Amino acid sequence: xxxxxxxxxxxxxxxxxxxxxxxxxxxxxxxxxxxxxxxxxxxxxxxxxxxxxxxxxxxxxxxxxxxxxxxxxxxxxxxxxxxxxxxxxxxxxxxxxxxxxxxxxxxxxxxxxxxxxxxxxxxxxxxxxxxxxxxxxxxxxxxxxxxxxxxxxxxxxxxxxxxxxxxxxxxxxxxxxxxxxxxxxxxxxxxxxxxxxx
Amino acid sequence: xxxxxxxxxxxxxxxxxxxxxxxxxxxxxxxxxxxxxxxxxxxxxxxxxxxxxxxxxxxxxxxxxxxxxxxxxxxxxxxxxxxxxxxxxxxxxxxxxxxxxxxxxxxxxxxxxxxxxxxxxxxxxxxxxxxxxxxxxxxxxxxxxxxxxxxxxxxxxxxxxxxxxxxxxxxxxxxxxxxxxxxxxxxxxxxxxxxxxx
Numbered sequence: 001x002x003x004x005x006x007x008x009x010x011x012x013x014x015x016x017x018x019x020x021x022x023x024x025x026x027x028x029x030x031x032x033x034x035x036x037x038x039x040x041x042x043x044x045x046x047x048x049x050x051x052x053x054x055x056x057x058x059x060x061x062x063x064x065x066x067x068x069x070x071x072x073x074x075x076x077x078x079x080x081x082x083x084x085x086x087x088x089x090x091x092x093x094x095x096x097x098x099x100x101x102x103x104x105x106x107x108x109x110x111x112x113x114x115x116x117x118x119x120x121x122x123x124x125x126x127x128x129x130x131x132x133x134x135x136x137x138x139x140x141x142x143x144x145x146x147x148x149x150x151x152x153x154x155x156x157x158x159x160x161x162x163x164x165x166x167x168x169x170x171x172x173x174x175x176x177x178x179x180x181x182x183x184x185x186x187x188x189x190x191x192x193x194x195x196x197x198x
Numbered sequence: 199x200x201x202x203x204x205x206x207x208x209x210x211x212x213x214x215x216x217x218x219x220x221x222x223x224x225x226x227x228x229x230x231x232x233x234x235x236x237x238x239x240x241x242x243x244x245x246x247x248x249x250x251x252x253x254x255x256x257x258x259x260x261x262x263x264x265x266x267x268x269x270x271x272x273x274x275x276x277x278x279x280x281x282x283x284x285x286x287x288x289x290x291x292x293x294x295x296x297x298x299x300x301x302x303x304x305x306x307x308x309x310x311x312x313x314x315x316x317x318x319x320x321x322x323x324x325x326x327x328x329x330x331x332x333x334x335x336x337x338x339x340x341x342x343x344x345x346x347x348x349x350x351x352x353x354x355x356x357x358x359x360x361x362x363x364x365x366x367x368x369x370x371x372x373x374x375x376x377x378x379x380x381x382x383x384x385x386x387x388x389x390x391x392x393x394x395x396x
Contacts, residue, residue: 006252010245012249017229019226020226026287026290030262032215033248034285041245042211043245044246044249050205050227063231088228166227
């Protein structure tokens with residue numbers, strides 16, 4: 001009502017960010033205008049700068065300012081291993097948590113025919129070219145453990161078969177520190193089937 | 199680690215928004231670059247536009263694009279009543295929830311000597327001029343019900359006394375729909391003291 005005009009528009013725009021509701025958007029907009037005008041200017045300028053300069057890495061499709069991202073440009077990594085993930089954030093997550101020293105490929109989504117996301121939207125044609133020509137021996141399918149993520153992993157494993165490249169999938173099981181009482185039955189059943197000898 | 203450069207900077211900037219932590223900042227930055235580049239551009243441009251054009255209303259100090267905000271420019275309101283609030287959001291809140299048809303004054307904070315916020319930072323000198331010259335008969339002190347908010351209200355009520363303007367404060371009590379079991383003892387004690395005959 002009183003939130004029309006430029007201020008209303010600004011609140012509306014903050015509201016379209018993921019995880020930001022109307023109250024938070026209002027709080028953010030007022031905070032920037034009341035208390036942190038320099039920070040706000042910096043944010044706006046960095047955002048415009050990022051939109052202009054950040055694009056997909058030509059090799060792995062993660063987000064980068066260069067033609068090749070930091071990982072693809074690093075020639076000391078193991079080029080027999082390729083880890084396939086849904087999002088750039090997964091690359092950061094895996095690189096931080098594991099000792100994986102191969103390369104990555106970012107799908108930017110998962111197969112979802114109902115939303116019009118097919119193999120081409122995920123760059124699977126480019127991935128297939130890479131599997132055909134590069135010296136990859138194993139792909140690690142680290143898509144999310146959702147129905148669509150599983151379907152995507154299966155679809156890519158079929159492509160890998162054509163080039164006799166082995167495909168692996170992250171292990172399912174009980175999370176570290178997890179109490180059995182609170183774990184869903186699907187996970188528990190997977191953990192039981194995948195039990196290991198001590 | 200991998201989040202350096204422009205992308206890291208963008209995440210950092212989103213992280214400085216109130217209520218946005220590192221994970222949310224990462225999610226917002228990736229969302230904008232992956233899925234909503236037009237929305238991101240619009241947000242950045244609106245923000246720059248707002249920083250340039252939105253300033254304090256000359257009369258009530260709320261945020262506005264004009265010299266006078268919509269409420270101050272409305273001459274049909276009751277100029278005997280002035281409601282004093284801490285933030286522009288409180289103006290919206292009160293205007294939406296109540297039938298108040300007077301004018302507002304926005305402090306942009308509360309008295310807090312430890313943080314270096316004194317009467318001048320809150321524009322109390324301008325407020326005093328207004329109390330001295332305008333036809334105000336009652337001020338409604340709608341600062342927050344915190345220690346600092348109460349102190350600010352008391353301080354302003356003392357100024358009002360000089361000009362024989364009556365000062366009122368929002369009622370304390372049980373919130374609508376509130377269960378007594380879960381109400382803090384301070385509120386309950388206030389509600390008890392302020393009980394009304396049916």
